[in-house]
Amino acid sequence: MVKLTKLQWLVCFLLASILGVQAQTDKPVVTIRTQLEFGSAITLYPKTESYDIPISIDFGDGQLETKNIDPNASGYFSKFEGTVKGEEIKIYAPLTKLEADELKITSIKLLQQDKLKYLSLKKNLITKDQLDLVGAPSLETLDLSYNKMSSFDFRPFTALKVLNISHNESVGNILVEGLEKIETIDLSYCDVSVFYPVRLPNLRSLDLNHNALMELELGDNYPMLSSLNVSKNELTTLNLSKCTELAQLNCDSNAMATLDVSANVKLVRLNCAVNKLKSLNVSHNTELTGLSCGFNDGISALDISSLGKLSDLSCESNKIDFLDLSNATYLKRLNASGNELAFLDFDANGGSLQFVDVRDNKNMTACSINFMFMTLPVHNGRAWSANLLIKGCPGAEQSDPSKIEMQSEDTPWILDVRGDQSATCDQVPIKIIESKNGTMSLTQSTNKYGQEYRPITDKAYIGRLIKAEIKANEGYEFAGIKVNDKLFRHNRFVISEANSTIEPVFLLPSILTLKAKKGHDLSIAFTVPEGSDGLTIDWGDGVRMPYNISSTSLTRLDHKALGETIKIEGEIKHAMLDSYPQVGDFDNDLQGIEIQSQSKLEILELFMNPGIKKLDLRGCPNLQELNCEFCGIETLDVSNLVELKTLRCSGNELRSLDVKNLVNLEDLGIKKNHISEMDLTASTKLRKLEVHTNQLSDIKGLDKLTELEMFNASFNNLSNIDVSKNGKLTALYLSGNQLEKLDLTNNTSLVSLHFDRNKIKHLDLSKNINLGAIHCESNGMTACELNDFYFTLPQHKAIPDYQQNFTLFVKEAESDSHNQAEKAASLIASLKGWKVNYEGDGTGCNEAYIQILPAENGALSLLKSDGGEVKSGDKVKVDTPLTIKAVANEGFHVKHVRANGKNIEDLTIPYVLKGFTVFQLITQQGTAVWVPVEENIFGISNHTILVNCKAQAVSLYDLMGNTIYKGGKEDSYRIEVEPGAYILQITNNQNNMRAYKVIVE
Incomplete structure (x- = not known):
């Protein structure tokens, strides 16, 4: 027998342990971590393919407990009970099903669980980062509801059929693209704001209730969808037209103004x-x-x-x-x-x-x-x-x-x-009023059970149902029954008092007929009156198709014209039938329109349909807005449209237009027609008027238009115009007429003015202090006349969001009547903040304007050779010698006199005038020298002059000598001004004064 040393025994033991662990990790295993306390009871429900396959669980102490479970068992016979004995619980078996609900599980990892098809982990504490399902590629049912999940990518699990991730408050979205077997998705009670449209051909149930959806695009992505729950979201629309298999729809508690379920015929x-x-x-x-x-x-x-x-x-x-x-x-x-x-x-x-x-x-x-x-x-x-x-x-x-x-x-x-x-509730007398447009016969219940109905003519029971049999004459339709002036829109009603009057109401049907080119793509949009049932449209093939149409926002309908006549039945509130050939998304190219009994029609838009040519508006007497621009119309009768507020019919072939009944008109646009006469006497509410490019020689009633804000009458034949009563005008366009004079004294609100291409030589705009843009090209003004015009200009006032480089246009490239801008003194306008499009040198006039800036500590005067005094604003002939008299106040002396910003070297020699000149006196106290407090004593930022010194006095003047600002004894100054030229005078604490020319753009 071989004896081993202790070291050899230890090596053998460790090797056996390693091999044992390796053997275990090669087996299918589920690793679970839980927050259940040690010693807590724990129940799992695992299943395998066969009772013969044992299930072993390590509850945390390294010891395996083994059990065989019948895959067909349920309840008590399918559970595996144990006690938490460590941080990790491991299940060793090739599982087909696992239920591990309500166990405070924080993480789970599946390894080699290729046969696992059903996994339920609801009501745990699992997060996205602690969920490892890679080892279970065959999952078909997955329940992760009531956990701590966030967005997750389920695309690798292509066998999924049922997915429940509801009640996870941090889930904003999930990725499910490519899951062609998925049948059920439950994302309720999450934080989903967008459910991205991807094709899921077998999806039958989609639950998105209690989320933050503002829109949901379904399209034809879910052809088998039979159950949809989007309740308690923020949806305003829901397009279900492609969801033809839908049987259950829950969309309560949203913000939808319309709902079209006409395509969902299987709804239960x-x-x-x-x-x-x-x-x-x-x-x-x-x-x-x-x-x-x-x-x-x-x-x-x-x-x-x-x-x-x-x-x-x-x-x-x-x-x-x-x-x-x-x-x-x-x-x-x-x-x-x-x-x-x-x-x-x-x-x-x-x-x-x-x-x-x-x-x-x-x-x-x-x-x-x-x-x-x-x-x-x-x-x-x-x-x-x-x-x-x-x-x-x-x-x-x-x-x-x-x-x-x-x-x-x-x-x-x-x-x-x-x-x-x-x-x-006895029988009482009634009165039946007949109609010439149809017939009505009445019956009423007479027995106590309310089931037997007999004809009535002069008496009826109070409170019992009356049925009316109605027959409308040809061309008319039944609109309801009027009982004591109250209209019931159906043929069944009751009376509540004796002597009730009963009258049937028949009306011509509300129809809008469009003439179109067969086969042409149409894109038209409508709103309907509140309470309307929608519209029925025959697209030209004789088939009437119903449509649910919103009463609050336009519903657009895209369809091909199946014939030349498109018939639209039903009451319409707003019809948008515009075309935008070559530049827009649709071109309807309508060839005609007929309006029948559209009393609720308020807005009709037909822009750019030149094939229409004729327009009969008798069928829409309550129209408020009409746009029929560029429709090829030769005559237009609007005499019955007393409610009309906006009429836009520019770009047609009109030779006259009668608006004497349009007392509510606020906006009229008839430019680019052939109209020679216009009477606006009755249209006193007009605020916007565009009549340019016509043949007008006179416009009657302008003096009545006291609310007018925008007026464009350019390119007509006007030789005289009076806008003195139009005090609210902010924009005036009179280009291309025959005007020789113009009085705008009362139009102090004017911001934009165009009077180019006329014959106006003189125009005083000194009162128009809000002007920010002027076009006066091609009036044939001489340099002198332009100088006069420049001199009367107000200080320029900036227009918000103004896009052009210039604000004053005095010359254009080609013209037979140029202004002599190149020789005029454009500096006069520039010093007032105007950006002139053509800079003149001031040499074209033998007279020049003089401007003398005010002096604080002295006086400056100019004298002609004959002793006559020249005052600021006077005109003096060019080459006139002027004697300069400069006087300083006591304690001061004259330091400089400047002409157009340059020092005059010798005041004893007469100054010879060459053109527009600004004179300025600079004084100085005693013999002191100016000592600035800082090198950068002032700056300009966002229309604000910033003076950064502790001055004794600060003054600001415009070039006309008007005082804009006076102040002193402050550490710094902020002076907000309009764009323009100014003179800034600063006096320091030693009473030394210095003046600066300041340009604010």
């Missing part, structure tokens, strides 16, 4: 409550058994007549005034509280009804409540509390519970309010 349950819907069309959803649409912005009409399978209806807190229950055979529960119902008729119910809530319907009288009682079937099912709720209806207290004839002792109808039976 729909919940769209608590949104901003004003209408809901479910006429195509004939499979619906449950509908919840309560608490919206005020759905006024809800047609459920085609929903023969409906069992649950909740439409509370809307504005519904009629519910047609004639096909509601299987209705079990109805909540219609808080609406405007006047009656309900349950006569068609087959006996399934269990619960009715009509509380707070303000039109339900005692008699109409009694009628409802008469139509109720025997209550279906046990009842322990109130199941017939009428509290808050005006007639609840006077109603008669005995009218509930179909009653059972075992399953009774139990009222929340038992009336005192005091209401009188």
Whole structure:
């Protein structure tokens, strides 16, 4: 026998341990870490393919506990119990299923678990970084709900069918692209703001409720989707047109103004409550058994007549005034509280009804409540509390519970309010008013159960249902029945008082007909009036297609013209039919339009459809905005559009336009036509007027337009214009006319002025202190006339966001009537802050303006040879010698006299004037020398002059000598000014004064 030393024994032991560990790590294993305390009980539910495959678990102490579990077992027989004995728990087996819920697990790692298909880890503490699923590529079901997960990439797990990552508050999104087998995704109660659209061809259920979605793009990415939950998000729209397999939709508690479910004909349950819907069309959803649409912005009409399978209806807190229950055979529960119902008729119910809530319907009288009682079937099912709720209806207290004839002792109808039976509901006289556009015959229930109807002509029961049989004449359609001036938009109603008048209302149908090119792609957009059911459109092939259209924002419809005539039926509020050939996203190229009975149409946009040529607007008398620019129109009659506020009809072939009835007009654009006369006397509300490029020689009524802010009459034949009454004008365009004079004294709000290409030689703009841009090219002004114009200019005022390099345009490249800008003194304008587009040298005029800047400590005067004094603002002939007289105040002496910024060397010699000149006197106290406090004594920043010294006095003047600012004895100064030229005078503490020329751009 071989004896081993202690060292040899130790080596053998370590080698065996290493080999043992290696053997264990080569096996399929699940490693778990948990925050459960040591000694805590722990229960796992692992399964393998066969009972014969043992499952071994190390609960943390290195010891294995082994058990065989039947893969078909459940509950008690499928669990593996133990006690936490260490930091790590390891499961050794090739698992097919593992449930490890509510164990405070913080991390999990799967190794060689190729057969694992089901993994449930819900209600733990797992984070993204502590989740290692790489070793389980065959996972089909994964539940990570109620953990600490954040966004995660699931793309490697291509076998996934069911994924639940709900109730993880930090999950903003997940990556699932390429998971073609996925059928269910639950991302509810997370923080998802974007769910990226990727194609998931087998996805059947998508749950995104309680997130932060503002939009959701579905498209055709999920062709098998049958269940969608997006409740409690921030969605404003939801396009379901490609989700044709949808059976369940929950989109409550969002902000949607429209919902189109016309393509979702397989819908069984729909919940769209608590949104901003004003209408809901479910006429195509004939499979619906449950509908919840309560608490919206005020759905006024809800047609459920085609929903023969409906069992649950909740439409509370809307504005519904009629519910047609004639096909509601299987209705079990109805909540219609808080609406405007006047009656309900349950006569068609087959006996399934269990619960009715009509509380707070303000039109339900005692008699109409009694009628409802008469139509109720025997209550279906046990009842322990109130199941017939009428509290808050005006007639609840006077109603008669005995009218509930179909009653059972075992399953009774139990009222929340038992009336005192005091209401009188006898027959009373009525008056039927006939219509020339159709016929109406009336019937009413006469027996106590409300099931037998007989003709009525002059008498009717109060509160009982009246049915009307309607026949409209050719070309007309039934619009409703007017009862005592209240219109009911259906053929069933009740009366509430004696001597009620009943009148059928027939109208021409609301139709918009478009003429198009067959095969052409169309892109048109609409809004409809509140409460509308939407539009029906025949795209030219004779097939009428219904569309749900928003009443608050434009709904765009893209479709090919299947014929030359496109027929759009229904009331329209806004029609956008514009074209943008070659520059926009769509070109409708319409060839014509016909408008019939569109009394609700307020906005009509037809821009750039030159094939239209004719436009008859008699069918839309309440139009407020019309844009028919560039439509080839030769005549336009707007005489009936008294509500019109905006009319844009530029770029047509109009030779006249009568607007004398447009008393509400605020914006008129008729540029680029052939109009020679215009009378605006009646349009006193006009704020914007564009009539340029016409043939106008006169515009009548301008003096009435006191609200006018923008006026463009360029390129006409105007020889005279009076805008003295248009005091609010900020922009005036008069280019290319025959004007010789212009008075803008009263137009002090003007910011932009164009009067180029006229014959104006003189214009005083000194009062127009808000001007920031001027075009005066090609008026034939001489240099002298331009100098006069420059001199009367106000200080330039900057225009926010002005894009051009120049603010004063005096000469253009080509013209037969140039201004003599090259020889005018443009410096006069530049010193006022104007940027002139052509700099003149000032040599073209034999007279020059004189400007004398004010002096603080002295006086400066100029004398002609004859002794006459020249004052600031005077004009003097060029080459005139001027004697300069400069006098300093006591204690000061004359230091310099400057002309255009240059010192005059010898004041004893007359100064010979050569052009526009600015004179300035500089004085000095005693013989002291100027000592600046700092080298950089002032600066300019953002229209602010910054003086950085402790001065005795600081003064600022414009070049006209006006005082802009005076101050002193401060450590520093901030002077905010408009762009322009200024003289800054600074006096230091030794009373030494220095002057600076300052240009603020």
